[in-house]
Amino acid sequence: MSVEFKPNIICFACNWCSYTGADMAGTSRMKYPATIRIIRVPCSGRVNPTFVMKAYQKGADGVLIAGCHPGDCHYNSGNYFAKRRFLLATRFMTFLGIDEKRLRMEWISAAEGVKFARVMREFSETISKLGPNLRAREEA
Amino acid sequence: MKKIGVFVCWCGLNISSTVDVEKASEELKNYPGVFYADDYKYLCSDPGQELIKKTIVDNKLEGIVVAACSPNMHESTFRAAAEAAGLNPYRVEITNIREQASWVHSNKEDATAKAIQLIKSTVEKVKKSEDLFPQQIPLTKKVLVIGGGISGMTVALEVAEAGYPVILVEKEPQIGGNMAKLSETFPTLDCASCILTPKTAEVGRHSNITLMTNSEVIESTGYFGNFTVKVKRKPTFVDWKKCIGCMLCQEKCPKKTNSDFEHGMGKRKAISVAFPQAIPYRPIISEKECIYFKTGKCKICVKVCPVDCIEFEQEEKIIEENIGAIVVASGYDLLPKEELGEYGQGKYADVIDGMQFERIASASGPTEGVIKRPSDGKIPKSIVFIQCAGSRDNQKGRPYCSKICCMYTAKHAMLYKHQVHDGEATIFYMDIRAGGKGYEEFVQRAIEDDHVLYLRGRVARVYEEDGRLVVLGVDTLSGEQVRIEADLVVLATAVIPSIGAKALGQTLKVGTDTYGFFNEAHPKLKPVESMTKGVFLAGCAQAPRDIPETVSQATGAAAKVITMFSKNHLVSDPQVAKVNEKICVGCLLCKPICPYKAIEPEIVEVRVGCRAEKRQVATINKGLCQGCGACSVACRSGAMNLSGFSNEQILEELKSLCL
Amino acid sequence: MMNMTEKMLEQIRDLFEKKNIKLFIGFEKGFEKFSRIPAFAENYDEAKSMIIDEFETPLLAKYLIRELGEVGAGAVEKSERVGILTRGCDYLSIRRLVVDNIILRENLVIIGIPCNGLIDPKKANKLLGEEAQEITVDEKIVLAKGEIKSREINKEEILLDRCKKCIMSKVEESDILLEENMDDMEVSKDYSAVEEIEKLTTEERYEFWRRQFDRCIRCFACRDACTACNCRKCIFDITEPEMLEKTVATSEQFMFHFIRAFHVAGRCTACGECEKVCPVDIPLGLLNGKFKKDIELLFDVDEAGIPAEIEPLGEFKLDDPVEW
Amino acid sequence: MKYSYFPGCTLHTQTKNFNDSIKITSSLLDIELEELKDWQCCGAVYPLTADSTMGLVSPYRSLQKAYEEGTDLVTVCSACYNVLKRTNFAVSNDAQIRKKLSEYMDVDEYAGESKVLHLLEAMRENKGFEKIKEKTINPLKDLRVAPYYGCLLLRPSEELKFDNPENPTIFEEFINSMGAIAVDFPNRIECCGAYVSITSKRKVKGATESILKSAAKRNADIIITSCPLCYHNLAKEQEQLVQSDYLFKPIPILYFTQLLALAFGIEVGSCGFESNRIDARPILKSKNLISGGDAL
Amino acid sequence: MDKLLRSNVSRLLKKLSEHAEIYAPTMEDGVCVLSKLVNNYDDWTLDYVRTTNSVKDIFFPQNEEIMRYKNANNDLNIEPPKPFKERVAFGVRPCDAAAMLLLDNVFLEGEFYDSYYKERREKGALITIACEKPDQYCFCTSFHSSPGATEGSDIVLYPADDYFLVVAVTDKGKKLIKANAEIFENATEKSGIVENYKSMKTPIGNNCSPGELNEKLKNEFDNPYWKKIARRCLGCGNCTFVCPTCHCFAVCDVARGCDGKRTRTWDSCKFQDFFLMAGDHNPRPTQVERTRQRFMHKLNYFKEKYDKYQCVGCGRCVEKCPVGVHIADVITHMKEEL
Secondary structure, eight states, rough: OOOOOOOOOOEEEEEHHHHHHHHHHHTTTTOOOEEEEEEESGGGGGGGGGHHHHHHHTTTTEEEEEOOOOOOOOOOSSSHHHHEEOOOOOOOOHHHHHHHOOOOOOOEEEHHHHHHHHHHHHHHHHHHHHHHOOTOOOOO | OOOOOEEEOOOTTTTTTSSSSHHHHHHHHHSTEEEEEESSOOOTTTTHHHHHHHHHHOOOOHHEEEESHHHHHHHHHHHHHHHHSSGGGGGGEEEOIIIIIIIOOOHHHHHHHHHHHHHHHHHHHHHHHHOOOEEEEEEEOOOOEEEESHHHHHHHHHHHHHTTOEEEEESSSSSSSGGGSEEEETTEEHHHHHHHHHHHHHHOOOOEEEEEESSSEEEEEEETTEEEEEEEEEEOOOTTOOOOOOHHHHHHHHOOEEEETTTTSSEEEEEOOOOOTTTSSEEEOOOOTOOOHHHHHHHHHHHOOTTBOOOTOOOOEEHHHHSSSEEEOEEEOOOGGGGGGGGGOOOTTTTTEEHHHHHHTTTSSTTTTTTOTTTTTTSSSSEEEEEEEEESSSSTBOSSOOSSHHHHHHHHHHHHHHHTTTTEEEEEEEEEOOOOOTTTHHHHHHHTTTEEEESOOOEEEEEEEEEEEEEEEEEETTTEEEEESSSSEEEOOOOOOOOHHHHHHHHHTTOTTTTTBBBBBEETTTEEESTTTTTEGGGGGGGGOOOOHHHHHHHHHHHHHHHHSSSSEEEESOOEEEOTTTTTOOSSGGGGOOOOOOEEEEEEEEEETTTTEEEEEEOOOOTOOOOOOHHHHHSSSOOOEEESSSSHHHHHHHHHOOO | HHHHHHHHHHHHHHHTTTTOOEEEEEEEEOOSOOOOOEEEEEGGGGGBBOOOOOBBBOOHHHHHHIIIITTOOHHHHHEEEEEEOOOOOHHHHHHHHTTTTOOOOEEEEEEEOOOSOOOOHHHHHHHHSSSOOOOEEEEEEEEEOOOSSSEEEEEGBBHHHHHHHOOOOOOOSSESSSSSOOOOOOOOOOOOHHHHHHHHOOOOOOOOOOOOHHHOOOOHHHHHHOSSOOOOOOOGGOOOOOOOSSSSSHHHHHHHHHHHHHTTTTTEEEEEEEEEHHHTTHHHHHHHHHHHHHHHSOOOOOOOTSSSSGGGGGHHHHHHHOOO | OOOEOOOGGGGGGTTTHHHHHHHHHHHTTTTEEEETTTTOOOOOOOOOSSSOOGGGGHHHHHHHHHHHHHHHHSSHHHHHHHHHHHHHHHHHHHHHHHHHHHHHHSSSOOOOOOOOEEEHHHHHHHHHHHHHHHHHSOOOOOOOEEEEOSTTTTTTTTHHSOSSSSSHHHHHHHHHTTTTTEEGGGGGSSSOOOTTTOOHHHHHHHHHHHHHHHHHHHOOEEEESSSSHHHHHHHHHHHHHHHHHHHOOOOOOHHHHHHHHTTTTGGGGGGGGGGGGSHHHHHHHHTTOOSSSOOO | OHHHHHGGGGHHHHHTTTTEEEEEEEEEEEEEEEEOSSSTOOOOOOOOOSSSSSSSSSOOOOEEEEEEHHHHHHHHEOOOOOOOOEEEEEEEOOHHHHHHHHHHHHHHEEEEEEEHHHHHTTTEEEEEESSOOTTTOOOOOGTTTTTTTTTTOSEEEETTTTEEHHHHHHSHHHHHHHHHTTTEEOOOOOOHHHHHTTOOSSTTTTOOOOTTHHHHHHTTTTTTHHHHHHHHHOOOOOHHHHHHOOEEEEEEEETTEEEEEEEEEOOOSSSSSTTGGGGOOOOOHHHHHHHHHHHIIIIIIIHHHHOOOOOOOOOHHHHHHHOOOSSSEEEEEHHHHO
């Protein structure tokens, strides 16, 4: 890429664990690339696979869903449903031809600021290598 | 198009150092829908709040976006300010440009561009916001305290004194927890049971406190203010109502066994009460030890019992309680010495841990307070105390400091010296942590008056030789390797969460950290609350701490419960699900998803065009719904939506972030 | 087969006489030679034109939504009952509507008929090269006569797609059963078509689907023929929030097919109507087949085509596989 | 089970007698030891210098060779075991070192795939101790054997994962399986002084002395070790000790396979007792574990 | 009269593609679609009866950008769409070509004309191929047309063993032939090839010709027949979108943040919300009204306005309707009944 490609990554972070984990990464001044935009959702179970598909369509290059570890969910079953939905959604998106590395689901608890920053760096790294996502993307 | 006000906060240098705040507020000035955009040094300060209120009133704004720190910090502050200015608080949204932008990015240009885009996306979210009004839900004014140690009892007494019913669940047959096992307590050396038994007695007879010992919590459903908890009451095989506490059965019982209460230092009978001042002072039969259970014979206790209250076929009972708040006070245990290979891995009888020493030194203990060697009962001429056994040790996976060992080890040494004046007490330590009131003076007294020898260094190995224990250590101040022969070695093993704490956490859906201590809502600002609303923490369940701190924290937790019960009903978060009945077909795909069983079918009369129709639709019990939104994803036609995080809001946010 | 039609007519007559039903839904001859189209009879003499034979018919369950669901609040209260002619696949669709609370089982009179695979006249025409004038069937061999040529074809070749992987050939529970099913259709689960696509590389797969979806003219026939798609107001008709824009661009087509496939995931009874009615023959069965295969694999559901009380995505197990 | 055998430098020279007993006993336990083709010194000490990669070149070469032959590597000396296993650990976890070494030796990258085992571990892996019980014809009844581990076998435990570093039990199992009595003496995991005994004997004197005395205090008949280097230090030290402290009764030091050969009833000549520094035969004879004739 | 060898067709298309986009029937996964040939000019096929999408796609595409707008700091500027390129449709059938005339009535006649359609129509040329073998769904003869009809096309090619007989109908067609004269050869004999195409019969023949049906339909507004067929109709937009003469469309804005574009897309009278008005009022709430409206418009209202029936008998709706609700069935039934 001549001009340095800056990926546009959307992260759905669950309010009780991952969003607080992101804050923890902030308070301990961890650094991760500015390519990540975080959308706060009450629970990873709130993320509708259609939102993820909409993100790709509107121009996101990678989507990351961060939720509580199974068993820790504040609403006690939200992340289990999220896991089932995205077990199917990832396979279906790959079946449609969208690169499966562009969607990732991670369990990050409120205390894991370090893990949050690491996952963000890793994901931004993978997506920059993959380049912009032109599949199922809207024409200008 | 809504009239929206955007306020970008400098947060001193926190945000402005890597986000060009002026450029952001400049750019937002002419973003469609934004009527007013400004930046300010400290928006959370009072003048900052005033600025927001004034701007709302002057320009009759319909939505506010505050770009500052995390919503977990000041969302409620800004929403309260907007409410004061007459704007519905749920028209205010926070953009996190501190923890998730300025603090985590170094390149100023990128960070500013990201911040601007985040603010724009929040403006889009506010455009789709609607007025929400909190719900009032009924509240059960009864608290469940888990753990009958000093912290559990303090909470129970405080809340009971305030006039609310308390249920105290304790897994041991008697209350008192670890404190009942102590001999004297630092720094005043007053005897533990002397200061504890008044409390246990008071708990025993307090009208508002229902005592459920020998029981544990197995299930908890519902939400803050309306928990339903199931408590399993394990069988004691003695009918405690009929029993008069004469303890003839304990006397006559032929079977002796190791007493858990004495930590292996003393024996007890198959039917027994842990210690003389136990509350409730009623015996319990240990199913594993009692001869009758094994062979079906004996039954001596039945013969001697004057009121005939032995019931071998007693079953465990499951009791269900409606609870308003839960306080977790599950206390601590000590790291078993079997896990420390370098100190003999539990092979040597005369290498004991702190609690075992307490039992030997305790007047009500197996040795009636005379410090003897467990192996041969002789008075030890020299004792070596080893601090930080298992704590502050990364290899063993416990890097944290257990906080109380420095103090109780000094106390042990002092007690020993008071009994055996010419005895040698040596303490191997790394750093003495005596930060409490009167703590440092206590340690100095042990050194100067009682001539306890403090050697700064770690012990490499302890092994038995010719009946005595050889302690190989180092004295880092003189740089010499040290070899001491001792009659008794006391390990100050690490404080770990009580066994079963992690399982309790799963049952109550309260997270625990990697070591098993419960996660508090905020380390500095909310130490007594857990992440789950309505569940509070007290004592060592949250982190190792000494008795004064435990009592103060327990009183804090009690205060939290009492404030919660002071109102007649709770104000619920209005960000709950809502159904658009015109679209809902009543397929109830959402029903099995709801963790709080808040969705029920209902027959409604709905006007469609010119006809009234009777149809089945889903309805939400606003009280039960906690706003997780998992049901709105299951709804195919989008009839089920979550106010506060609605499909429209998230989609708008998403679209503006992807531009 | 003829006596089957008489048996049916006899049943219909006595149902109408006993005022058991207000409407009977069956099949009658269509415009072309071997097309069978749905027929609605509100009294016996309207039902005279109904027939039963081995030719391909659309599924009738979808009409129950309009006949019972909306008008007589049939989803909620007992109302006058509706008779319906049901084969195994029809029964699955009916069960789909009952489980989704769209109609009440009590408001239905199910007349079960045996079935061992229906013939697709379009396939016969294609094999013949011209429009078949006459098709006679005996056991496994089919004789098709056109104006010029005539050919003997064995039945498997021109079976309807869904009959090739038939989930339920017998009607599980019916109010009236005209005839017991002779032999069961021995059919094994076959996801080879789906696996075919899975083998392609990601680029090839995207190209394949972009080519299919570019042909899609967004006529919504697939949604309107599908019984799992039984919403009151489809999300595609809702403009606020606009999940799907009216423009027919490639990205919108991906969105449309993704959302529809996800909505019927775990609920589709593999009846193949969507594929059949699509004017541009998009292999929609692959999309639903992929979900069905994954659900059966991941959540060990043995037959995802049979509607369960709670759909697979409506529950979870603690030991669900963890891919991440 | 086939292994490639890395003898280490002393096994063909000074401690040749160990080698014979190793060969016999391991074949009886159907552990096939096929000597690595052109092995060379294992590097003796795991380098702790700043640029320590060059120190790993020779162990890397042996590991690479063993990997080519496709079998795991067995060593019989604690020092070789320590260096080889830690190199394997470093290579499999640090991509930089791996790249540097493979480029320097221009061989294709070896990433620590093959395993490094001490002979004792190999025995434990192939249910050796049960086999010993079966095959012991001459059980070493009431022979008090003190197992000496040394430190290179156990530490650093995260990398070696040989046994519980503070409280190992593998040797006790080995001794009990031969019917002997395992003596638990505390200094069994203290360091014998390793190479320091060659450069500055004075510093190391206290160490070996305390080990021997600790074993003697628990009246051990024999001390067995799993490392030629520890054998050398302990045995050599006893000679000085006997001169300086006439009360001290010397304890023979044996390599563990020698004792095992005796238990298997191998005739005494080929157990290699004659070339041990302190002759173990009188004690064995007194416990009538060897018949009178061939004692001398 | 000219002649075009079949082997020269690809050459002709290649030459035409220099200044025009070429559309030709191609086989895609077993479906014959009229699609744009990008660079390989012999991708076209001839073994088809009719392409699934009609030539309407070229002049009145399903999805068309009407204008774009940009909203930068509060002032709005509007950009017209990019000018359309020349287009040549090869392999069109006579019935489709005739349908274009019907669309011309709607879009071009009268005071207000549709400028987008007009520009595309002027820049478009139709090369029709006469039908060699109409199938059981065709009934173009019922509408005074025939497999060899020339109405609406610029050039008609009559296939004969290895060449096409070329008939230039409009002067645009003549100009096109003159411009590529070297590819055409002049044909000598003028045997009855053209006539027998024109007189060829279709299986359905004329029994679908409506005749004076529109007069009779005037007072058939609440004939129970509509309810009968409407009950079968699934309400999908299948028949309207494949029909070459249907011309209803919806205009909507698609916003991207502050900028956006106004697009025009097809819409179908069979959709639930097609007639939904503000205030939730829907004059045609159930399928009965909608089905009746569809056929009344084609057979009655259109005839009164333009004195032509709005159907060319291409047979697409007959083939594609899954439940047999199509114009052939309606005409035959109405003719019997009335």
